[in-house]
Amino acid sequence: MRAPIDEPIWYAYPGMVAVVTAQYEGEKNAMASGWHTYIGSSPGMYGISVNKETFTYKMIEKSGVFGVNFLPGRCSELIQALGTHSGRDINKFEAFRIQYEAGLKAEIPILTDAYFAYECKVHSISTLGDQEWIVGEVLQRYQDKELFLKNGMPNLEKVDIPLHIGGSSYRILNSKAEEHQHPF
Numbered sequence: 001m002r003a004p005i006d007e008p009i010w011y012a013y014p015g016m017v018a019v020v021t022a023q024y025e026g027e028k029n030a031m032a033s034g035w036h037t038y039i040g041s042s043p044g045m046y047g048i049s050v051n052k053e054t055f056t057y058k059m060i061e062k063s064g065v066f067g068v069n070f071l072p073g074r075c076s077e078l079i080q081a082l083g084t085h086s087g088r089d090i091n092k093f094e095a096f097r098i099q100y101e102a103g104l105k106a107e108i109p110i111l112t113d114a115y116f117a118y119e120c121k122v123h124s125i126s127t128l129g130d131q132e133w134i135v136g137e138v139l140q141r142y143q144d145k146e147l148f149l150k151n152g153m154p155n156l157e158k159v160d161i162p163l164h165i166g167g168s169s170y171r172i173l174n175s176k177a178e179e180h181q182h183p184f
Contacts, residue, residue, distance in 0.1 A: 014163035014171060017079050020048055021067035021100070021109045022059035028093050028100075028109050031056040032083030034164055035131070036068065044138035046118050049131045055087035057132055064122045065106035066136060069114035073160030073172040078113075080168050105139040115159055117142040 012034070020033045035049035046068055050057045060066045071079060081096055092098065093109070100109035106119045120136025127133075147159040154161060161173040 013166045016070065016161065017083070017164045018048070019069040019071055019079060019082055019111060019114070020050065020056055020060075021069060021111065022056050022063060022065075023108050024059040024063040027059070028091075029056050029059055029087035030069075030082050030092050030098060030109070030111070031087070032079050033068075034083075039135060044141075045123060045135055046120055046138055047133060047135045049128075049133055051130060052127070052132050057134075059087075060122065060134060061125070063107065065103075065108050065139075066120050066122070066134065067103060067106075067108040067110055068118040068120065068136075069111040070116040071111065071113050071162070072115055073162045073170075073174065075113055076162040076170040076172070079162060079164075080170070084168075103140065110142060114142065115144045115147045115154075 015034055017032050017034050018036045019030050021028070021030045031054060033048050033050065037047055039045040039047050048066070048068065078096055082092060085092060093100070099112035101112060103110050103119045106121060108119060110117050110119065118138050119140040121139050123135045123137045125132050125134050147155055149155050156173065156175040156177070162170045163173055165171055
């Protein structure tokens with residue numbers, strides 16, 4: 001039975017983890033971010049939550065741009081590694097053999113394995129608790145159209161989506177997951 005609690009725990013799982021990419025003066029980094037969302041459409045805005053102490057935050061703050069990449073289920077181990085290791089300590093692109101292409105409108109890496117990605121220009125940064133809420137105007141979108149249905153939803157027959165359960169655990173959303181249609 002649900003009851004009030006006093007422990008400072010947070011519940012937001014399972015959830016999609018995006019890989020945030022950044023680049024400054026030729027140096028690249030990538031980090032996992034579980035706290036992110038699409039915000040608006042005119043203009044398109046995307047928000048990410050990043051701790052101010054991270055290497056990625058410093059790169060975004062200096063460059064004014066960032067990427068948001070969505071990777072398929074087969075990349076869940078990479079996603080976890082990117083969220084566990086700091087770019088201050090290792091070159092993640094070399095250590096994890098991350099393939100990428102240069103962004104078209106911003107100097108950021110767009111991950112080759114991403115089935116969907118955004119290039120964003122920083123619009124605003126706000127401090128909220130121990131996080132920086134970075135809102136970016138979407139400059140460019142990338143989509144592997146073969147992995148999406150005509151209605152814009154991912155085709156789970158063709159792409160598996162990793163859902164972070166918490167800690168280092170993931171579940172893979174695919175066509176085997178039960179679907180419920182609720183017409184109104």
